[in-house]
Amino acid sequence: MKTTSGANKASIFLRKGLHELARHRPATALALLRKSVELIPPSCESELSKALYWLSIALLRMDQRDLAVKSLANAQKLRRQSYARKFYVRNVNEYGMIKRPTKELDDLYAFVSIQLSSYLLKRSNHRFGSEAEHSAVLKLILETWKRLKESDEFKNLECGEKLSIFRKLKIDFPNFSAYTAGLRYGERQMLHATIDNGRTCFCGSGLPHMQCCGRVRGLAEL
Ligand SMILES: [Zn+2]
Structure with missing residues (x-):
């Protein structure tokens, strides 16, 4: 029962977070997406991967690259056949850090x-x-x-x-x-x-x- 309501709340926070991201308010989105990640039970790997992926996008918009790459690395680990994995591979360099221009x-x-x-x-x-x-x-x-x-x-x-x-x-x-x-x-x-x-x-x-x-x-x- 408790898990269900937690998961429901998590999906509401996720939806609101995406809405804020779309409206170019990454700081508000970040707070909502963090709550979503906290509430998703670890067993719901697919949902958690999705929330972590969007959290990394919000972090990137806030120029918090270190935390973004951490979140993204976790997202792609949870779901290997995912957009998060593709995005991760495309955007990290050989050191496993966000790619710089040179x-x-x-x-x-x-x-x-x-x-x-x-x-x-x-x-x-x-x-x-x-x-x-x-x-x-x-x-x-x-x-x-x-x-x-x-x-x-x-x-x-x-x-x-x-x-x-x-x-x-x-x-x-x-x-x-x-x-x-x-x-x-x-x-x-x-x-x-x-x-x-x-x-x-x-x-x-x-x-x-x-x-x-x-x-x-x-x-x-x-
Ligand atoms: Zn490894």
């Missing part, structure tokens, strides 16, 4: 995401303490990126090889935080898990691992 930008965003995530995971609440810290960290990351992309060996690498370098490369951030042995161990495990980047994903999705369970997580997903 390959170089794809590389840059993957590098910055990985480095910032690895920095923030060591900070309390996964947040910067101040604006100054934020810009100093970003500056160091971009300087490192510049050196990296200008090296000749880097230019000829495939995406999977680049990703391994992005994950292995440890920037020495001064004053801000100290690495702990435990975290280093955790990172090695992460690196290990993504070593066969180009391979088909172990989850059976049929997608390359890098575009599926091994995709580069955006900061909003921390």
Whole structure:
């Protein structure tokens, strides 16, 4: 009984959300679609996939790319023969992130995401303490990126090889935080898990691992 009414409410929220999207009010649509996703029982995979797909569209309109790709990745996992899957494959790059206008930008965003995530995971609440810290960290990351992309060996690498370098490369951030042995161990495990980047994903999705369970997580997903 409870499930039925929950599912009914969910479909009302979905309908209202789509209506708001059509009227170019993505912020209102986003709130409604989120409610819809929350209310759909996990067993209703087809409905959930549909709601997650539309949620990702609303997120994209709000320029929240990290969360959009997460929602889309989940939508296409629930239903492989779906528009969500086609849309996902068309719009994500080899890193499993939303495609940027050029390959170089794809590389840059993957590098910055990985480095910032690895920095923030060591900070309390996964947040910067101040604006100054934020810009100093970003500056160091971009300087490192510049050196990296200008090296000749880097230019000829495939995406999977680049990703391994992005994950292995440890920037020495001064004053801000100290690495702990435990975290280093955790990172090695992460690196290990993504070593066969180009391979088909172990989850059976049929997608390359890098575009599926091994995709580069955006900061909003921390
Ligand atoms: Zn997978």
